Amino acid sequence: MALNILVVDDSKVVRSVIKKTLDIAGVDVGNIFEAGDGKEALEILDKEWIDLVFADINMPVMTGLEMVDRMKEDGILQTIPVVIVSTEGSETRIEELKAKGVRAYIRKPFTPETIKKVVDEIMEGK
Amino acid sequence: MDRKELKNTIRDVFYDIIEKSAFMFGEEVEKDEVDVNYDKFARADMGFVGDAKGEISIMVPEAMCPEIAANFLGVDPEDEKVDEYSEDALKEILNVTCGHVLTAIKGERAVFDLTVPNIKRGIKLKEWEKLFRSEDSIVCMVDDYPVLIKFSIKNED
Numbered sequence: 001m002a003l004n005i006l007v008v009d010d011s012k013v014v015r016s017v018i019k020k021t022l023d024i025a026g027v028d029v030g031n032i033f034e035a036g037d038g039k040e041a042l043e044i045l046d047k048e049w050i051d052l053v054f055a056d057i058n059m060p061v062m063t064g065l066e067m068v069d070r071m072k073e074d075g076i077l078q079t080i081p082v083v084i085v086s087t088e089g090s091e092t093r094i095e096e097l098k099a100k101g102v103r104a105y106i107r108k109p110f111t112p113e114t115i116k117k118v119v120d121e122i123m124e125g126k
Numbered sequence: 127m128d129r130k131e132l133k134n135t136i137r138d139v140f141y142d143i144i145e146k147s148a149f150m151f152g153e154e155v156e157k158d159e160v161d162v163n164y165d166k167f168a169r170a171d172m173g174f175v176g177d178a179k180g181e182i183s184i185m186v187p188e189a190m191c192p193e194i195a196a197n198f199l200g201v202d203p204e205d206e207k208v209d210e211y212s213e214d215a216l217k218e219i220l221n222v223t224c225g226h227v228l229t230a231i232k233g234e235r236a237v238f239d240l241t242v243p244n245i246k247r248g249i250k251l252k253e254w255e256k257l258f259r260s261e262d263s264i265v266c267m268v269d270d271y272p273v274l275i276k277f278s279i280k281n282e283d
Contacts, residue, residue, distance in 0.1 A: 010242060011221075013198050013214040020200065058221075058240045087225030091234045108222045109146040 002030035008055035025116035038067030176238035180279035217243035
């Protein structure tokens with residue numbers, strides 16, 4: 001099944017690298033949507049069918065954590081798997097993210113293999 | 127961790143990040159070995175708060191930014207879209223370096239909130255030389271480009 005994926009990061013270069021990595025990893029992608037912060041992401045999630053979200057934590061306007069909190073308040077959005085892609089390596093922060101319902105955490109810099117493994121695990125468990 | 131160890135840790139982390147992210151390679155260099163033949167530089171800055179607070183900056187010749195971006199994107203440095211991504215690429219290198227430096231020096235239980243990086247271009251050689259002479263700056267050499275990093279940290283009580 002081709003996945004509609006939303007990539008949320010304030011860095012254009014990171015969004016581009018994630019898109020390229022998904023391609024290299026051989027993930028079956030339908031449409032890819034991009035957002036520069038959590039608020040833009042929520043607007044896209046409101047309009048489009050999204051199967052999987054990759055999101056950074058530290059972004060202007062609305063952080064990835066705030067975005068996840070907002071998604072949890074919505075009956076439909078809370079079912080969409082969110083993968084956090086961030087530079088942070090704090091185990092405490094990762095535990096906090098998991099408690100919020102985040103499905104996986106990928107630390108930058110990442111490899112295509114890591115992306116593929118995470119996508120496969122999420123889709124198999126869905 | 128004393129000052130020398132801290133500088134070595136930051137340099138090692140930076141070399142690892144720029145190699146993995148942009149396929150560019152760092153080499154050991156002493157300050158007196160660095161010859162700078164550039165007149166314009168770019169500097170990215172960001173801060174962090176949490177179990178400690180501080181700032182990190184990176185200054186590079188402007189000519190290096192398109193190369194970082196091209197390597198991130200896997201395209202030729204002459205590609206028309208590279209310029210659009212140049213600032214973001216330097217900011218991202220700083221962002222990832224900051225996260226990994228904090229883990230390296232404060233451990234995996236420490237929690238930080240990182241600010242969004244800012245960038246300034248068109249910096250003159252005089253400002254580069256001022257940072258270069260500072261005892262706080264860390265000099266690196268990446269693919270023959272000189273790079274300066276400045277890091278400050280203060281523990282929260």
